[in-house]
Amino acid sequence: MEDLNSISLNSQNEKNIGSDQLDQRNLDWYIDKAVSMIVFIAGISAIIFIVGIFLFIAKEGLSFIIKDMDFTEFFTSPYWEPSDEDAPEYGILALILGTASVTGLAMLIAIPFSLGTAIYISEFATGRTKEFLKILVELLAAIPSVVWGFIGLTIMNPIIIKLFNVPVGLNILNAGVILGLMAAPIMTSIAEDTLKAVPDHYREAAEALGATKWQMIYKVVLPAAKNGLLGAVLLGVGRGFGETMAVLMATGHSINIPTSIFDSVRALTATIAAELGETAQGSEHYGALFTIGIFLFLITFIINLSADLIIRGVRKK
Amino acid sequence: MEGFGISKTNIQSKRVEKLFRIIFLGMTLILILPVLVILGTLIVKGGSVLSLDFFLENPTNGMTAGGIFPALLGTIWLVSVALLISVPIGVAAAIYLNEYAGDNILTRIINLAIINLAGVPSIVHALFGVGAFVMFFKFGTSILAASFTLAIMTMPVVIVATKESLQAVPIAFREACWNMGATRWQTIKKVVLPNSLSGILTGIILEVSRTAGETAPIMFTGAVFFSPFLPEGVFDQTMAMSLHLFVVATQVPGVPENLPYGVALTLIGMVLIMNSVSIAFRFYLRGKKKW
Numbered sequence: 001m002e003d004l005n006s007i008s009l010n011s012q013n014e015k016n017i018g019s020d021q022l023d024q025r026n027l028d029w030y031i032d033k034a035v036s037m038i039v040f041i042a043g044i045s046a047i048i049f050i051v052g053i054f055l056f057i058a059k060e061g062l063s064f065i066i067k068d069m070d071f072t073e074f075f076t077s078p079y080w081e082p083s084d085e086d087a088p089e090y091g092i093l094a095l096i097l098g099t100a101s102v103t104g105l106a107m108l109i110a111i112p113f114s115l116g117t118a119i120y121i122s123e124f125a126t127g128r129t130k131e132f133l134k135i136l137v138e139l140l141a142a143i144p145s146v147v148w149g150f151i152g153l154t155i156m157n158p159i160i161i162k163l164f165n166v167p168v169g170l171n172i173l174n175a176g177v178i179l180g181l182m183a184a185p186i187m188t189s190i191a192e193d194t195l196k197a198v199p200d201h202y203r204e205a206a207e208a209l210g211a212t213k214w215q216m217i218y219k220v221v222l223p224a225a226k227n228g229l230l231g232a233v234l235l236g237v238g239r240g241f242g243e244t245m246a247v248l249m250a251t252g253h254s255i256n257i258p259t260s261i262f263d264s265v266r267a268l269t270a271t272i273a274a275e276l277g278e279t280a281q282g283s284e285h286y287g288a289l290f291t292i293g294i295f296l297f298l299i300t301f302i303i304n305l306s307a308d309l310i311i312r313g314v315r316k317k
Numbered sequence: 318m319e320g321f322g323i324s325k326t327n328i329q330s331k332r333v334e335k336l337f338r339i340i341f342l343g344m345t346l347i348l349i350l351p352v353l354v355i356l357g358t359l360i361v362k363g364g365s366v367l368s369l370d371f372f373l374e375n376p377t378n379g380m381t382a383g384g385i386f387p388a389l390l391g392t393i394w395l396v397s398v399a400l401l402i403s404v405p406i407g408v409a410a411a412i413y414l415n416e417y418a419g420d421n422i423l424t425r426i427i428n429l430a431i432i433n434l435a436g437v438p439s440i441v442h443a444l445f446g447v448g449a450f451v452m453f454f455k456f457g458t459s460i461l462a463a464s465f466t467l468a469i470m471t472m473p474v475v476i477v478a479t480k481e482s483l484q485a486v487p488i489a490f491r492e493a494c495w496n497m498g499a500t501r502w503q504t505i506k507k508v509v510l511p512n513s514l515s516g517i518l519t520g521i522i523l524e525v526s527r528t529a530g531e532t533a534p535i536m537f538t539g540a541v542f543f544s545p546f547l548p549e550g551v552f553d554q555t556m557a558m559s560l561h562l563f564v565v566a567t568q569v570p571g572v573p574e575n576l577p578y579g580v581a582l583t584l585i586g587m588v589l590i591m592n593s594v595s596i597a598f599r600f601y602l603r604g605k606k607k608w
């Protein structure tokens with residue numbers, strides 16, 4: 001394709017020289033160059049944006065990091081008390097644990113069920129059922145996170161209070177289930193894509209050897225799709241980790257080192273969402289929130305990068 | 318290869334297979350049914366609130382009564398301006414990636430950046446919006462700042478959808494055009510884009526639905542809890558559907574029970590209808606395609 005194209009461009013350039021339609025052809029040629037320049041800039045804009053995101057949040061967080069931040073305190077203190085007038089304290093340990101516990105529970109739910117669903121859709125379901133389930137999964141993935149938060153607040157909350165006889169239903173369990181239901185459709189559809197990418201002749205070969213469907217899935221399809229499935233799981237983790245509105249509304253949003261799934265917790269993302277509006281620009285508190293943002297950015301960047309490397313590894317093979 | 322135990326265990330294997338089929342079907346149902354029940358609850362409780370007046374009236378009595386008109390209008394503003402920004406850049410970026418870019422390190426970095434734009438937490442996009450558009454570019458908290466934030470966050474949707482539909486145009490179409498002496502851009506304009514336009518449209522519809530549902534990125538960049546005025550231009554602040562749901566569900570005391578359900582149902586209805594249209598459109602196109 002490259003070769004063919006350069007040939008056609010070259011021959012055209014030669015024709016241009018000394019031809020009657022010199023101006024017209026030249027104009028087209030210049031337009032072509034200009035367009036390729038424009039789309040190139042649009043192409044690299046994604047890089048510009050992602051670098052820009054990092055630079056702008058780093059810029060706002062920088063003075064806090066340099067002047068006020070105590071690294072050990074920031075990562076190991078469970079006390080997040082930014083509005084204490086005498087001695088404000090900025091420890092995000094409880095927030096990290098809040099995010100981790102909710103994401104962890106969500107993944108315990110989402111990983112097995114979304115992989116199971118992906119296997120069912122890809123290997124068992126056929127025809128209309130398959131199309132219907134795929135569409136349903138796609139629609140479920142589109143439900144906005146604020147709606148999920150609302151569901152946690154109004155539907156899950158009383159159910160948990162009644163079912164487990166606890167005073168408050170806004171806790172790790174609530175947010176974990178909500179987040180699990182939220183992340184599952186996305187993980188399902190990526191996992192299903194991965195399973196679909198396993199060539200059919202693998203399956204045919206296994207069948208020819210007398211394998212049952214389950215033997216074929218377990219010994220042939222899953223090993224072949226292993227990396228892609230891992231990538232799907234990682235993307236799900238990243239999604240759960242960065243989720244904001246649903247965890248803000250469903251966790252109870254109170255600072256706790258969690259000891260049981262019925263404890264209310266507060267997440268990193270939710271803290272920014274709840275407090276940014278009430279801080280003065282340039283203040284210590286404001287800088288601390290942006291520093292949490294830098295932390296979130298770096299973690300999700302690493303998760304996405306590893307997911308990409310793992311999935312790409314599959315495609316290379 | 319050790320083989321799979323063909324003869325004696327055959328019947329038993331069949332039984333095992335059936336068992337696994339049921340297990341996986343069970344997992345699928347466990348994942349999907351609760352969500353359908355939840356949606357049913359939203360429809361039952363929220364449906365009683367919906368009426369033409371609900372869509373066309375202002376909130377009254379400190380947002381405990383009345384309708385959602387300013388929030389609906391605000392979401393339309395935010396989504397439209399965001400699309401004006403993200404669609405041209407996103408489509409051009411996809412054209413670059415599919416028609417121009419080679420398989421090299423730069424392309425890999427661009428793809429990685431796109432994945433990260435989609436994967437960075439929405440609240441981090443909000444921080445970026447505050448730092449870049451509200452303050453650095455001095456848009457203030459306005460529709461413009463919020464829409465820029467939304468546009469950058471949801472751009473991967475347009476890029477990915479456009480790239481897919483460009484890929485679906487057979488390479489022979491392009492070669493035929495080049496052989497007639499057309500430049501690369503003439504080929505794209507006259508052959509590639511017309512043949513992929515409908516695919517790009519489905520991507521744009523998806524982007525509309527995604528943008529309409531986002532809350533965190535607009536909280537501090539342009540959307541407000543309540544505004545007595547309707548926005549008149551891109552430098553005004555506005556209410557928005559997604560934020561309005563958050564506000565009536567958590568911030569306002571004394572809201573009648575069903576009102577937030579009505580807001581949630583409207584929001585989710587908007588999103589799901591647009592997604593369904595996009596899916597239906599895709600099926601229609603798949604049936605129509607001749608190559």
